[in-house]
Amino acid sequence: MDDVPLDPTPRFPPASTAQAPRAVLTVSGVDRPGVTARLFSALAESSDGAPAVEVLDVEQVVVHGHLVLGVVVGSLAVGEAPPADEDALLAHLGRLAADVAAGVGMTVEVESASAPEPVAAPAGRPHHVIVLGRPVPPDAVAGAAHAIAGIGGNIDAIRRLSDYPVTSFELTVSGAEATALRTALASVAAATGADIAVEQVGLARRSKRLIVLDVDSTLVRGEVIDELAARAGRAAEVARITAAAMNGELDFAESLRARVAVLAGLPVEVLDEVREALVLTPGARTLIRTLQRLGFRCGIVSGGFTQITDPLAEALGLDFAAANTLEVVDGKLTGGLVGEIVDRPGKARALARFAAQYGIPLEQTVAVGDGANDLDMLNTAGLGIAFNAKPFVRKQAHTALNQPYLDAVLQVLGFTRDEVLDAAPGGVEQPG
Numbered sequence: 001m002d003d004v005p006l007d008p009t010p011r012f013p014p015a016s017t018a019q020a021p022r023a024v025l026t027v028s029g030v031d032r033p034g035v036t037a038r039l040f041s042a043l044a045e046s047s048d049g050a051p052a053v054e055v056l057d058v059e060q061v062v063v064h065g066h067l068v069l070g071v072v073v074g075s076l077a078v079g080e081a082p083p084a085d086e087d088a089l090l091a092h093l094g095r096l097a098a099d100v101a102a103g104v105g106m107t108v109e110v111e112s113a114s115a116p117e118p119v120a121a122p123a124g125r126p127h128h129v130i131v132l133g134r135p136v137p138p139d140a141v142a143g144a145a146h147a148i149a150g151i152g153g154n155i156d157a158i159r160r161l162s163d164y165p166v167t168s169f170e171l172t173v174s175g176a177e178a179t180a181l182r183t184a185l186a187s188v189a190a191a192t193g194a195d196i197a198v199e200q201v202g203l204a205r206r207s208k209r210l211i212v213l214d215v216d217s218t219l220v221r222g223e224v225i226d227e228l229a230a231r232a233g234r235a236a237e238v239a240r241i242t243a244a245a246m247n248g249e250l251d252f253a254e255s256l257r258a259r260v261a262v263l264a265g266l267p268v269e270v271l272d273e274v275r276e277a278l279v280l281t282p283g284a285r286t287l288i289r290t291l292q293r294l295g296f297r298c299g300i301v302s303g304g305f306t307q308i309t310d311p312l313a314e315a316l317g318l319d320f321a322a323a324n325t326l327e328v329v330d331g332k333l334t335g336g337l338v339g340e341i342v343d344r345p346g347k348a349r350a351l352a353r354f355a356a357q358y359g360i361p362l363e364q365t366v367a368v369g370d371g372a373n374d375l376d377m378l379n380t381a382g383l384g385i386a387f388n389a390k391p392f393v394r395k396q397a398h399t400a401l402n403q404p405y406l407d408a409v410l411q412v413l414g415f416t417r418d419e420v421l422d423a424a425p426g427g428v429e430q431p432g
Contacts (some may be wrong), residue, residue, distance in 0.1 A: 021075045021086035022056065022113040023093050031067035034061065034211060038104050042096050043073065051084030051092050052076040059157070067106070072113050088115055093185030125200050126156070127181060128410055129171040130280060132195040132403060136167045140194035144171065147184035151176050162256050162417035165283070166403050168240050170414065172201065189400075197399035197412045199383070205414055208382065210360045211291055212351050213310055214369035215302035215323070217246075218387050219406070221279045224304045225259050228406060233272050234262040248372035248392045253343040260326065264335030268328050271307045278312065283407030286420065286429050288316055290410060295370035301350045303342055320357070322350040369393075417421040 027039060041416050043053060053417055057072040062136070073093070075083035080145050084092070084365065090110060097108035129148070132302060148155060153176030161168040189196040199205055217222045229238035238259045245255035288298050299320035302309050308323045313321035327336040347369075355365050367374070367381035370389040378384025378397045386397035387406065394400040410420055 012068075020077070020083040021089045023073055023086075023089055023110055024113040025071045025093060025097060026109045026111075027067065027069040027071075027100070027104075027106055027205075028109075029067060031062050031065055032104070035067060035104050035106060036069060036123060039069070039071065039100050039108075041057075042100050042197050043071075051089050052078045053089070053093075060161075068298075073128070087110060096220055096349075111362075125178075125202065126172060126174040127176065127178065128199045128201055128205070128414065129173050129181070129185065130161065130168055130197040130199070130409065130414075131171070132166050132168040132197070132401070132408055132411060133193070134166050134403065136169065136194055137192055140192040140196070141169070143192055144185055144196060144235055147188050148173055148176060148181070148270035151180045151184055154179065160267045160412045161415070162420075164417065165405050166406070166408050166411070168411040174301075188344065195401050195403060195408075197385075197401070199399070199412070204363060204382065207364050208366050208413060209295065209364045210297040210299075210355055210358060210411075211366040211368065212299055212354065212377065212381065214347075214371070214374050214377075214387075215300050215304050218368055218371045219281060219284055219300060222279055224274060224278075224308050225276070228270065228408075229261055231260065231274075232263055238262060242366070245373065246303060246371035247390050248375075252373040253341050256303065256324065256341065256343070257337070260333075260337060261335040263326070263333045266333045268307075268331050268333065270333075271326070272307075275308050275311060278308075281404075281406045283405035285316070286407040287409055288318070290415070290420050290423045292317070292409070297354070297360065299354060301342065301347050301354075301367075303347070303371075320354045344373040344376050348380040351377050351380055366409070366413070368406075383412075384411060 007045045025039070027035060043055070044416060052075070053073040055071065056074050058070070060067070060069040064131060075089045093110045097110050101108040115379040129144060131144055133140060145155060147169075152421065153173045155171050156174050157172040159170050161170050175364045178198065178200065183291045185196045185198060193351055213219045216225070223242055226235060226239050226242060229235050240261050241250065241255050244250045245252050291298055299318045300309055300313055300322070303410045304323050306321070309321050309323040322342055324342050327338045328336040340346065351365060351367060352362065363382040365381045366383045366385065367376055367377045368385045368387050370387050370393065372390065372393060375393060375396055376388065378414045384398045386394045387402040388401060388402055388404070389397065399412060407420065
């Protein structure tokens with residue numbers, strides 16, 4: 001087939017039209033059916049001598065039953081007649097606004113939107129800033145707004161993503177450089193206790209197709225190795241080693257061997273006991289069900305043990321799983337491991353392997369974890385989320401969540417609660 005030539009039709013108005021007088025109409029009041037139709041019908045009506053107008057921009061939002069509708073119109077040239085001047089445009093729209101206001105019982109304001117000089121486009125790509133909390137304190141929003149303005153950014157839009165089990169708002173920000181934005185907002189998050197995530201606006205955000213979850217203290221509460229050590233009577237010793245490893249103070253592979261060694265002699269049945277006692281993090285099922293319904297590949301990559309993670313992955317219907325394997329001889333743990341160790345670099349390799357298996361570019365992947373051994377995986381993924389993580393990890397991940405609900409990841413990805421409810425056929429979990 002021959003190549004189809006590009007459409008030569010201009011995609012942008014000529015300079016004369018772009019610089020023609022403009023005005024903004026703002027409609028506000030208690031929402032009711034027919035308001036938008038009434039306004040645009042009035043704009044479409046023509047009468048002798050009335051300026052012709054074109055619609056340049058529209059924004060509408062309903063906040064708890066209160067409507068705010070903004071419409072930007074420009075004076076339009078018709079045939080050989082030039083566009084009406086600003087005074088004529090404002091006078092015409094003023095009469096129109098009075099008629100619409102009387103007809104719908106709302107307030108309709110008109111003001112000039114003409115710019116005396118062309119306004120330069122903001123530098124850099126716009127970003128989404130997601131503010132989450134239980135609840136969101138006003139000082140978090142105030143702090144974020146001040147921080148954004150302080151680095152030359154502008155908030156173009158705000159929308160609510162969720163009101164339960166966490167409240168979250170998404171701010172669309174232009175004119176701010178990514179690193180400066182993240183740095184400024186990290187200080188606000190630390191001072192107010194809210195979570196604030198930053199993502200670049202664009203197709204990449206909604207093109208994510210694979211998610212990898214850490215297991216211990218991420219997908220499930222607690223650390224499996226600590227539970228096993230408790231049954232060996234070595235809980236305090238192993239807990240100290242685990243904490244040091246997760247804080248990045250010890251090499252993970254070395255610390256893993258040391259912790260596994262104390263399990264020597266435990267009967268293999270202990271693994272079943274620990275697995276059956278696992279408690280999923282609230283929101284885990286909702287996160288997985290929602291993403292699976294949306295076509296995501298979902299799996300786990302753990303520094304834990306396959307004897308625990310493989311049955312867990314099967315029970316949750318996950319696509320893949322990777323973890324270490326405890327050596328078992330004659331029905332007892334030997335205190336050793338079998339096969340390649342899934343350590344910090346091993347987790348990143350597993351993510352890359354699973355992404356390649358499903359033909360998914362790394363920039364379209366998400367990784368969620370809490371420990372230092374997750375950092376390579378978090379930074380290899382297109383989006384790495386530190387979940388209730390150690391400070392050492394939060395500082396190095398793309399973004400951080402400190403909420404107790406794993407499904408808050410969905411808000412970082414830009415999904416609203418209504419979309420989550422639609423996509424989770426098994427329902428959403430109730431906080432426990």
